[in-house]
Amino acid sequence: xxxxxxxxxxxxxxAASPRPAAQGGVAEWARKNxxxxxxSTLLTVASVTIVVWMAMALAPWLSNSIxxxxxxxxxxxxxxxxxxxxxxVIRDRWPQLLFGFYPPHLYWxxxxxxxxxxxxxxxxxxxAIPQRALWFSAVYPGFAYWLIWGGSLWFPxxxxxxxxxxxxxxxxxARVSRGLAVASATVGAALWWTYxxxxxxxxxxxxLPIALTPVASREIGGFLLSIIIGVTGIALSLxxxxxxxxxxxxxxxxxxxxxxxxxxxxxxxxxxxLLFTASLLLNYxxxxxxxxxxxxxxxxxxxxxxSAYMAEVIRGGLAxxxxxxxEAAEALGLDYWKAQRLVILPQALxxxxxxxxxxxxxxxxxxxxxxxxxxxxxxxxxxxxxANTDWQGIYWELFIFIGxxxxxxxxxxxxxxxxxxxxxxxxxx
Amino acid sequence: MKLTIALAAVAxxxxxxxxxTAGTMADIQARGKxxxxxxxxxxxxxxxxxxxxxxxxxxxxxxxxxxxxLKDPNAVNFIxxxxxxxxxxxxxxxxxxxxxxxxxxxxxxxDLKFTFAGVNYYDGQAFxxxxxxxxxxxxxxxxxxxxxxxxxxxxxxxxEYFRKNNMKYEPVPVENNADVQQKYLAGGCDVYxxxxxxxxxxxxxxxxxxxxxxxxxxxxxxxxxxxxxxGDDQWxxxxxxxxxxxxxxxxxxxxxxxxxxxxxGSDNPDVxxxxxxxxxxxxxxxxxxxxxxxxxxxxxxxxxxxxxxxxDKTPIALxxxxxxxxxxxxxxxxxxxx
Numbered sequence: 001x002x003x004x005x006x007x008x009x010x011x012x013x014x015a016a017s018p019r020p021a022a023q024g025g026v027a028e029w030a031r032k033n034x035x036x037x038x039x040s041t042l043l044t045v046a047s048v049t050i051v052v053w054m055a056m057a058l059a060p061w062l063s064n065s066i067x068x069x070x071x072x073x074x075x076x077x078x079x080x081x082x083x084x085x086x087x088x089v090i091r092d093r094w095p096q097l098l099f100g101f102y103p104p105h106l107y108w109x110x111x112x113x114x115x116x117x118x119x120x121x122x123x124x125x126x127x128a129i130p131q132r133a134l135w136f137s138a139v140y141p142g143f144a145y146w147l148i149w150g151g152s153l154w155f156p157x158x159x160x161x162x163x164x165x166x167x168x169x170x171x172x173x174a175r176v177s178r179g180l181a182v183a184s185a186t187v188g189a190a191l192w193w194t195y196x197x198x199x200x201x202x203x204x205x206x207x208l209p210i211a212l213t214p215v216a217s218r219e220i221g222g223f224l225l226s227i228i229i230g231v232t233g234i235a236l237s238l239x240x241x242x243x244x245x246x247x248x249x250x251x252x253x254x255x256x257x258x259x260x261x262x263x264x265x266x267x268x269x270x271x272x273x274l275l276f277t278a279s280l281l282l283n284y285x286x287x288x289x290x291x292x293x294x295x296x297x298x299x300x301x302x303x304x305x306x307s308a309y310m311a312e313v314i315r316g317g318l319a320x321x322x323x324x325x326x327e328a329a330e331a332l333g334l335d336y337w338k339a340q341r342l343v344i345l346p347q348a349l350x351x352x353x354x355x356x357x358x359x360x361x362x363x364x365x366x367x368x369x370x371x372x373x374x375x376x377x378x379x380x381x382x383x384x385x386x387a388n389t390d391w392q393g394i395y396w397e398l399f400i401f402i403g404x405x406x407x408x409x410x411x412x413x414x415x416x417x418x419x420x421x422x423x424x425x426x427x428x429x
Numbered sequence: 430m431k432l433t434i435a436l437a438a439v440a441x442x443x444x445x446x447x448x449x450t451a452g453t454m455a456d457i458q459a460r461g462k463x464x465x466x467x468x469x470x471x472x473x474x475x476x477x478x479x480x481x482x483x484x485x486x487x488x489x490x491x492x493x494x495x496x497x498x499l500k501d502p503n504a505v506n507f508i509x510x511x512x513x514x515x516x517x518x519x520x521x522x523x524x525x526x527x528x529x530x531x532x533x534x535x536x537x538x539x540d541l542k543f544t545f546a547g548v549n550y551y552d553g554q555a556f557x558x559x560x561x562x563x564x565x566x567x568x569x570x571x572x573x574x575x576x577x578x579x580x581x582x583x584x585x586x587x588x589e590y591f592r593k594n595n596m597k598y599e600p601v602p603v604e605n606n607a608d609v610q611q612k613y614l615a616g617g618c619d620v621y622x623x624x625x626x627x628x629x630x631x632x633x634x635x636x637x638x639x640x641x642x643x644x645x646x647x648x649x650x651x652x653x654x655x656x657x658x659x660g661d662d663q664w665x666x667x668x669x670x671x672x673x674x675x676x677x678x679x680x681x682x683x684x685x686x687x688x689x690x691x692x693x694g695s696d697n698p699d700v701x702x703x704x705x706x707x708x709x710x711x712x713x714x715x716x717x718x719x720x721x722x723x724x725x726x727x728x729x730x731x732x733x734x735x736x737x738x739x740x741d742k743t744p745i746a747l748x749x750x751x752x753x754x755x756x757x758x759x760x761x762x763x764x765x766x767x
Contacts (some may be wrong), residue, residue, distance in 0.1 A: 283521030
């Protein structure tokens with residue numbers, strides 16, 4: 001085709017004309033998205049009806065909210081027959097829902113612990129915080145334990161000294177052989193924790209007593225308990241899960257077999273069974289009078305449970321990596337741990353982020369199961385509050401409040417995972 | 430085979446733990462605190478208030494024991510237990526006494542190896558219906574839909590009662606008490622059945638309690654009482670006789686208010702014996718002479734405890750009924766302290 005053979009060719013550009021009035025604007029958007037065909041129209045009308053109906057049903061209940069009442073009977077008296085939410089129960093009992101039976105004059109301790117938790121998490125979660133702040137994150141667990149349970153400061157310090165002992169042994173024996181170094185460090189730390197901790201903390205106490213009023217585990221409840229179990233479980237299950245996932249893919253038969261057995265056993269058993277084991281069965285087998293803290297037992301069980309799931313999530317990420325990555329890492333001359341740390345895990349973990357956060361959220365919500373073994377988590381406290389004659393008969397208000405608090409935490413985790421995914425997105429730009 | 434071995438191991442562990450804690454009272458006195466297992470929340474029996482202080486029938490009984498044994502009614506750790514954990518908690522020694530609306534039955538006493546200290550509340554299963562149905566007796570309930578908590582003895586009692594009376598019913602199983610209330614009020618069932626005390630306290634929480642009636646028939650026996658591990662008779666005696674001291678105190682007219690005055694001495698030898706002026710009852714129990722005086726001073730006699738937690742002054746407003754002392758036609762019969 002030769003353009004010169006054409007009888008007429010336009011040489012200038014037509015000026016843009018405004019689009020027809022019927023196309024564009026709200027009306028066009030609604031037609032395209034809401035009333036596009038009879039099915040779409042039907043669904044739109046149905047859902048709008050449901051939303052309006054729910055709003056109509058809830059609006060009077062919410063707009064008649066009563067905050068200033070000290071019992072359900074008082075609420076009903078104020079409402080005088082109208083339907084309305086009685087939030088007075090939250091005003092009356094929110095310290096209990098947050099802290100359980102923690103002594104009120106010591107509330108500052110869990111509050112400070114929570115504030116410091118945010119400070120300790122910041123350098124791990126966000127890049128903008130200088131990485132030097134990580135030393136605080138490392139010290140935080142011991143400090144948090146001391147703040148919440150009280151007692152002597154030297155006990156957590158002595159426990160931390162075990163890590164120093166292990167590091168020292170590792171450094172001293174590293175030249176002889178790597179296996180020996182790891183073994184001696186492990187044995188040294190274990191010996192320190194079993195025999196020296198009590199002695200050292202008692203000695204330090206004599207020299208310089210620094211102690212807070214001790215608070216017993218049974219006084220800890222409410223969201224404080226949920227957060228203690230949830231955060232500890234989350235923080236411990238990720239590293240354990242990574243080790244288990246690597247163990248399951250290991251070529252050493254013993255490690256492989258142990259990992260598979262552990263993961264499959266824990267995944268095959270409901271969490272509630274493990275919790276009952278922690279609270280009931282251990283009681284039979286431990287010598288009478290053993291003071292093995294119930295919260296500690298529960299944290300251990302929840303961590304084991306979550307780490308088995310975590311291992312499978314991370315194994316999914318490992319399996320998704322192309323074989324070439326493993327071969328490339330080997331071709332670079334990296335040993336196993338360096339290859340995992342520098343090449344494999346950064347990619348595998350990135351792929352697994354949605355699954356990992358999913359497990360975290362599930363774990364945090366599962367903490368409410370501890371009510372079945374007699375620990376006073378928010379749900380159990382709601383039952384206890386309803387048993388008080390002042391608030392007997394109240395129902396939705398407590399559960400809405402508890403649900404809202406859980407939503408804030410879980411939604412926060414979910415948003416952070418999206419942020420992390422975006423930050424780490426390096427492919428397909 | 431393996432199961433048998435595992436069960437034997439559990440039994441052996443239970444046994445050894447029972448032997449090792451043979452001196453429960455010495456343990457408690459060394460510890461300075463009584464570990465009392467209660468329910469996590471049941472109106473009138475045990476529930477924490479806004480400042481975390483526990484109140485209720487079962488709670489007050491533990492305070493009386495603490496007063497008798499430790500001379501301080503507040504030296505109690507209240508440990509919330511659930512229906513599943515209560516017996517293990519007691520058997521394993523985590524708690525010293527279980528005071529948790531527990532029905533005294535043969536199998537619990539004999540098979541589970543516990544000792545009941547007595548009965549602190551005579552309960553029984555009953556029915557609640559809306560007044561508008563016009564039902565006056567449980568015999569009129571043929572064909573009714575019945576709301577019931579699952580996994581309880583009430584479920585079995587209900588089935589037996591209807592079979593015995595040749596009636597039909599449709600059970601509406603619901604998980605817990607709060608859900609049953611919602612379901613019943615929403616009209617999901619015609620009848621709600623549970624223990625009488627539970628029905629009364631549930632009804633008291635309704636918006637219009639006068640629109641509901643509790644039918645006169647009581648279809649089961651639920652004697653609720655505190656229990657301890659079998660094999661430590663001294664501790665079981667303390668639990669049993671503290672309860673009897675509280676009941677006897679009501680019979681004798683000793684209250685938290687006048688106990689101090691009466692303990693100086695009175696004309697009634699029964700009062701003198703109970704409060705430690707005559708005989709040496711406390712020493713036989715391994716306590717001092719004033720144990721019962723302290724137990725009564727802690728939260729009052731049985732009648733006062735009942736009135737404060739379940740009686741007319743509370744929204745629950747249960748009549749004494751079977752729980753009146755025997756001289757008033759009830760079943761509360763304080764064993765003679767002499």
